[in-house]
Amino acid sequence: MQLIPEYKADVPRVERFNFLSRFTHWGHTVTFLLCLFTGLALFLNNVDWLAAIFGGYAGANLVHRISAVIMTIVVVIFVIGNFKVLIAWIKDILRFGMNDIKFLLLFPLEFLGFKVKVPPQTKFNGGEKGNSMVTPTAVIFLILSGYIMWFPTIFPAGLVRLAYPIHDIAMVLATMMVCMHGYLGSFHPGSGESFWGMWKGTVREDWAEHHHKTWYDETYGDKSKAE
Amino acid sequence: MANLTNLYDVSKCTACRGCMVACKDWNQLPAVIEPFKGNYDTHGGDTNGDTYTVVRFIEGEDPVDGVYWKFLKYQCMHCLEPACMKVCPQGAYSKTSWGATFHDPEKCIGCQYCTYACPFMIPKYRKREDKISKCTLCVDRVEEGLTPACARTCPTAALKFGDRDELLAEAEERAKFLRANGFPRATIYGRVELGGLNKLYVLTDSPDKFGLPVDPKVPGQISFWQNWIQPYFGWLIPIALGGSAISFVTTRILANKNGDHTEGGHE
Numbered sequence A: 001m002q003l004i005p006e007y008k009a010d011v012p013r014v015e016r017f018n019f020l021s022r023f024t025h026w027g028h029t030v031t032f033l034l035c036l037f038t039g040l041a042l043f044l045n046n047v048d049w050l051a052a053i054f055g056g057y058a059g060a061n062l063v064h065r066i067s068a069v070i071m072t073i074v075v076v077i078f079v080i081g082n083f084k085v086l087i088a089w090i091k092d093i094l095r096f097g098m099n100d101i102k103f104l105l106l107f108p109l110e111f112l113g114f115k116v117k118v119p120p121q122t123k124f125n126g127g128e129k130g131n132s133m134v135t136p137t138a139v140i141f142l143i144l145s146g147y148i149m150w151f152p153t154i155f156p157a158g159l160v161r162l163a164y165p166i167h168d169i170a171m172v173l174a175t176m177m178v179c180m181h182g183y184l185g186s187f188h189p190g191s192g193e194s195f196w197g198m199w200k201g202t203v204r205e206d207w208a209e210h211h212h213k214t215w216y217d218e219t220y221g222d223k224s225k226a227e
Numbered sequence B: 001m002a003n004l005t006n007l008y009d010v011s012k013c014t015a016c017r018g019c020m021v022a023c024k025d026w027n028q029l030p031a032v033i034e035p036f037k038g039n040y041d042t043h044g045g046d047t048n049g050d051t052y053t054v055v056r057f058i059e060g061e062d063p064v065d066g067v068y069w070k071f072l073k074y075q076c077m078h079c080l081e082p083a084c085m086k087v088c089p090q091g092a093y094s095k096t097s098w099g100a101t102f103h104d105p106e107k108c109i110g111c112q113y114c115t116y117a118c119p120f121m122i123p124k125y126r127k128r129e130d131k132i133s134k135c136t137l138c139v140d141r142v143e144e145g146l147t148p149a150c151a152r153t154c155p156t157a158a159l160k161f162g163d164r165d166e167l168l169a170e171a172e173e174r175a176k177f178l179r180a181n182g183f184p185r186a187t188i189y190g191r192v193e194l195g196g197l198n199k200l201y202v203l204t205d206s207p208d209k210f211g212l213p214v215d216p217k218v219p220g221q222i223s224f225w226q227n228w229i230q231p232y233f234g235w236l237i238p239i240a241l242g243g244s245a246i247s248f249v250t251t252r253i254l255a256n257k258n259g260d261h262t263e264g265g266h267e
Helices: A019-044 A049-052 A054-082 A083-094 A098-112 A128-151 A157-184 A194-199 A207-209 A214-219 A222-226 B018-027 B083-087 B113-115 B147-152 B164-180 B219-255
Strands: A013-015 A202-204 B004-009 B054-062 B066-074 B093-095 B101-103 B123-126 B131-133 B157-161 B187-189 B199-203
Touching: A013 A207, A019 A194, A049 B101, A054 A083, A054 B123, A054 B187, A083 A128, A083 B066, A098 A128, A098 B066, A098 B113, A128 A157, A128 B147, A157 B113, A194 B018, A194 B219, A207 A214, A207 B101, A207 B123, A214 B083, B004 B164, B018 B054, B018 B147, B083 B093, B083 B101, B113 B219, B147 B157, B157 B164, B164 B187, B164 B199
Parallel strands: B004 B199
Antiparallel strands: A013 A202, B004 B157, B054 B066, B093 B101, B123 B131, B187 B199
């Protein structure tokens, strides 16, 4: 049984994510997971063992805050350093259309492993567009509400009280998406190749054409050459 | 066991601050020295990490009654249904059999959820220990049969300690007497507020004149968070994990059935 599709260097490959995108993606992954597990020590009840991994609740608290600051820096690096990519990403999300709705309707079958004929997708398919909307929004809310709770005395008390449920809701939504995203971007046989897109930066050309036909045609296909 | 509580009668208080000193003394709390702010009030009329109880000096002018100067002893209200106890993720709060809301600093991690859940914002952050602190209703004294330090020291008997039901009856008598003798708005505080407080007040005027919330409520954001988000919302995470696990198995079963498991990632 194969977990992740093998990386094939000897077939034609096309670039999917540039270095800064990949660097900030994995920086965000590490800090998010550290924040998640240190935060769950408080969110869940009776998980002293989870806090013990980080040296008790005081240690978990420290790791949570250090990771949160690094996560904030990573997000700022992405937004400033990769501004063009960010705009292209947002534009791609805004292309949400009929093909994305069809994708989302067919996706549960593909998710379970049935073979379905999916309409051509742009750089990000319907599901990825959904993830691209929910997770960054949740992370922005996590960061804002987190700093409000960290420095409660400089904010109005009503805002601090609101930050608690917001931090939890955003955490649950983001973690739910991260569970799906992590699985689909690695062990899911249909989409596992996209792991190499985020790890090495390139994906197999035939995979790109098969899974993201609109993007492939516009970027590397006949349409791009015609321009 | 019946609830034991303090009855504080505003009309008998001379604001000598003996209770503040006795509290500091018994609980071994350092003095918090602040610059003079132009009036008798100290600590901004609020408790802090090293001051469990404070006497408020409330100056003002009323169009009818003229200039007034009111005093109020302020501290943890030891609510019968404490919000701090509900939100604490470490279970640092407990209710004693006789009604004190006790905070155990050994379990506290200083997250300050309780501060913002409390309708009075009484639990205060003590920076030097990175923990919360507040009035204990002198649990350590009462459990040994003594009265709390503040009640023991009060020279005018404005502070009394005893059975809550008996003190409530006494408070009603006193409020009735005050209403008939020059304080028409005299009232009791702590009988019904927040489902009952284990600190009773006889006030000579409406609670808002003393800076007390007239109808204190646990903030809506906190109830929403504690009653809905905390217990139920988190289940989305195991559902997502479970879905992925099911997919992990079914995709591979179906792939084996169709005899194509070579080009993983390309159906």
